[in-house]
Amino acid sequence: MSELVLIAASGLAREVLTMVRASGQYDVVGLLDDDKEMAGVTVDGAPVLGTIDDASKFTHALVLVCLASGKSRETVVERLAVQGVRDARYATAIDPTVECPEGCRIGRGSIMLRNVTLTASVTLGAHVVAMPSVTFTHDDDVADFATFAAGVSLGGGVRIGRAAYLGLNSSVRARTSVGSYATVGNGAAVLSNVPDGETWVGVPAHPIDQE
Secondary structure, eight states: OEEEEEESOSHHHHHHHHHHHHHTOEEEEEEEOSOGGGTTOEETTEEEEEOGGGGGGOTTSEEEEOOSOHHHHHHHHHHHHHTTOOGGGBOOEEOTTOBOOTTOEEOTTOEEOTTOEEOSSOEEOTTOEEOTTOEEOTTOEEOTTOEEOTTOEEOTTOEEOTTOEEOTTOEEOTTOEEOTTOEEOTTOEEOSOBOTTOEEETTTTEEGGGO
């Protein structure tokens, strides 16, 4: 069983810790967090072993960035690259209930929690996070660092940009796109393309500055 260090003592890290313990995927050595008050603290039985920059010291272990924000995950991965942590060091954590048929791809560093479904020819980039019960339909293409809250549903042929965030129970119409670093609010229904960096809310979804 491979050893694993979780980056950030976050709620997501606790969810991953529970998942990998139940499935036996990894042996979690501990967590790393920059909060000085977390030093020496135990989180759900896993010790906080140091700061994020200490990841380079655990050469025997894989690492997994457990920050909910895609932009924050991207920043940490860039920071660790400077410390010598390369792509091959990143684990991928996938709950046993996840449906990922042949022809679908999940990139390194990604986290797929309970009951995530990929139907056919779905491509997920690196460091993508999908909370429980997210549905990716045929031919969806998701860029690195995107984040999907619980219950998100994508129609077929959807494109999701780098570090985009889709809120709880939001949905995206088939053959539309959500741009890089864009945000889709909780329960929103996206029926047209969301440009890079914009925040859209509502049913149908619209730019937040129109409210």
